Amino acid sequence: MFDTPSRETAGEAAMGTGPRPEPxxxxxxxxxxxxxxxxxxxxxxxxxxxxxxxxxxxxxxxxxxxxxxxxxxxxxxxxxxxxxxxxxxxxxxxxxxxxxxxxxxxxxxxxxxxxxxxxxxxxxxxxxxxxxxxxxxxxxxxxxxxxxxxxxxxxxxxxxxxxxxxxxxxxxxxxxxxxxxxxxxxxxxxxxxxxxxxxxxxQIVVPGEQMTRLVGRAHESEVPPLRPTRxxxxxDIPFPDEHPFPIDVVYTWVDGDDPAWQRRRAESRGEVFHAEAASLARYVSRDELKYSLRSVRMFMPWVRNIYIVTDQQIPHWWAAGDGRARVVDHREIFDDPSHLPTFNSHAIESRLHHIPGLSRHFVYFNDDMFIGRTLTPSAFFHPNGIAKFFPSPAQVPYGPPEPDEVPTSVAAKNNRRLIQERFGRTLVQKMKHVPYALNRDILAAIERDFPEEHRRTSASPVRSVSDLSIASSLHHYYSYYSGCSLPGDLRYGYFALDDPELEHKLELLLLRRDRDTFCLNDSASDPAEIEHQSQVLHRFLEAFYPVPSPYEKAAA
Structure with a gap:
């Protein structure tokens, strides 16, 4: 953000002593x-x-x-x-x-x-x-x-x-x-x-940022400074609806097609790694992270810094850009080396609040989450710092965790037990798969209040029946009952890549551009369809987000 000019009169500006309009x-x-x-x-x-x-x-x-x-x-x-x-x-x-x-x-x-x-x-x-x-x-x-x-x-x-x-x-x-x-x-x-x-x-001359909530005047953001205006x-007041605090974005990302990562995963499981088998795998990288970053850059210009949490990996298209985005290795946020390597997203998410320099308020993305149209900070946080969370109609199954249940339900049940013990309330709803508004202090409080359960989650190299889903669920209930968050609402779309109507639905989304955020999920794709899905997805993402971010290497 540029140096805020003193409040010169419009007459001074017109005579050349104040800021002049920029190109x-x-x-x-x-x-x-x-x-x-x-x-x-x-x-x-x-x-x-x-x-x-x-x-x-x-x-x-x-x-x-x-x-x-x-x-x-x-x-x-x-x-x-x-x-x-x-x-x-x-x-x-x-x-x-x-x-x-x-x-x-x-x-x-x-x-x-x-x-x-x-x-x-x-x-x-x-x-x-x-x-x-x-x-x-x-x-x-x-x-x-x-x-x-x-x-x-x-x-x-x-x-x-x-x-x-x-x-x-x-x-x-x-x-x-x-x-x-x-x-x-x-x-x-x-x-x-x-x-x-x-x-x-x-009249007076003020920063252009004061005229829109898309770029906060109280902190640096991802976009170049706006022109001063009169x-x-x-x-010229400190508006009650502006956000006077910085907000960062955090991603967790893995390149599952990376042979070095595949070797580490195989060794952690006691399996033999075969390079030939890995190279024949029909996994095709769709570069969702690249397009998700484009969506943030385009539609959330108020974001300060972006952190991409990875396991000794850097995307092949990655460029340092303007320094506002950086890759954070797992070794920077896990204070116990024995917990690494980990291939458990619940474990990685349990350590996000240990990212050096991370703002108190941040929005957490998986790389299959995208912003669909322009949002202000109020989509995720109230101006007083209260976070928003987005409950799903889907409910957490009744009863204790079962070994054959899907990991998300197991973790949700573990969350429910802790919320019952701590607040005397029963967690019922799951959360929508949308970017999560998180508070670094709340994450630290969860680690402090449930040290043993938190440590077990952090120490699990793969998903376990003892896991907590902290970033996607537990944080929101703990924060809500602590008076630090409230339910919110986003216009949301969920698109499964194995849906036979996928291509048609994406065409409608491109035409209408009527979702605040959407998810492109590939949890159950038929390997025979992956290449076709990737082509469909690439065409759609290039059309929806045609403007490269500063974090991409120049096209050859």
Whole structure:
């Protein structure tokens, strides 16, 4: 995050003593190339960008609107709106004719569009051609208009439009006291800060991060800093709905096709490792981790650091990137060397809170979990730090653990016993297979309160009847009854790779992009189908996440 500028007045900025507007983000400077795309059954002209994210599209649309207003010397100020993927600027409603004329000139010459804003807009919602006379007849009576340009990737699979537009709000002049004359402007709709601003107050320059919850101003995040922007003092407050703490992401990952890893696993089981048999295995790496990282980078720009927990492995496509993501070996988090090597995900998850430098609040992913659309930190944590968890309709089977039960049910029953002993409550529901919001302090408390059970889980090289499922279940119940978490809700999709309707379901998901998060699970695939599944999955993931993350080697 950039150095927060002092609160210079807008006049100082205009004279050159304050921050000047910066150019468009370097990764999106390419945008004059056009291509035709189909959005919501309509053909649209879109600008092509090779590095496209919702936040970057938002910034470019905002910059275009600001330039249009400044070209006509129309005063504006940034507004912290309720829609985080769109931006908003306020203008004096008395300048409506000049504002609409400036917008019309800019949009007509650059294939832009306007729309009537509404909550949760899709890219193509209500798009009116900026070069049409009818468009501006419609706009003349609106208190808020949204200006935007369709922006797409080379392949056209990812397109942003109205969802990342810039709203122009016409703030109405009003007397705060009768007989005093116009001394304030009143907002045409709700925002996060104030319903009015006083005309006597000079504008100030603030970090762009203050205008969206997609990037927190209180800590460094994964994305480059946003441009400073000018606003009114009434809109420059520490918002009650922002998250003033850093949030990291943690993955556990293994390359099951790695001969060295296969040898370690065979030796731990007392088996003989045959390299020839391993090479003939029909396991095909789908690189889910690579695409899951792309999903985090694209749709969770507020994330600070990313940690990938592995067993002496590094993905073949891995590049160090900007230093915000790093690989963490098991040896860094297991304090007892006798517990290694381990091939038990429950054991690995029991040690996540020992990652050096990990933030107190973090989101834990398996590599088959993906973010499907833009999320703010509130998807996982309340602004006061309270975590969210996501119960499943599926229930934990009744009775004690049975040796022939699936490991997840065995661990859930062990969790249930500890919750009963500690809190006098009975754990009933399983959790959805979605990214887990975790608290490092709660994980430490579980290790402290149940030392023997925790140690047994950590020491089990493979899944055992004594295991706890700490990260995926026990943490959430312990945290809930400790007053540190609450149930939440995410729009979630689960796709089994052995489903005969998989290809059709993925096509619908790509078309609609209507899931907050989804899982692509391959727990029971027929080996004869793995190669076909991998081809289907690769096509889908490349189309859904076409923008590489900084953690990938450049394509040869």
């Amino acid at each position: 468009a983000p370097a990764q999106l400077r390419r945008g004059r190339t056009e291509r035709q795309v189909v959005v919501d059954m309509h053909k649209r002209v879109a600008l092509v960008h090779d590095r496209l994210t919702p936040l970057a599209a938002r910034e470019l649309n905002n910059l275009e609107v600001r330039r249009a207003l400044e070209a006509e010397q129309i005063d504006w100020f940034s507004v912290p709106g309720l829609d985080d993927t769109a931006s908003a600027v306020g203008v004096d409603a008395r300048r409506r004719p000049q504002v609409l004329a400036a917008l019309r000139a800019r949009l007509s010459n650059s294939r832009g569009y306007i729309a009537r804003p509404k909550a949760g807009m899709a890219p193509g919602d209500g798009a009116w051609d900026g070069s049409s006379n009818k468009t501006w007849e419609r706009a003349s009576g609106l208190s808020v208009v949204r200006a935007f340009w369709f922006r797409t990737t080379e392949d056209g699979h990812l397109t942003h439009g109205a969802d990342t537009g810039c709203d122009i709000e016409f703030w109405e002049p009003e007397e705060s006291l009768p007989g005093q004359g116009v001394d304030r402007l009143v907002a045409p709709r709700r925002n996060r800060a104030s319903e009015h601003v006083f005309l006597g107050h000079e 606003t009114r003092p009434e809109l």
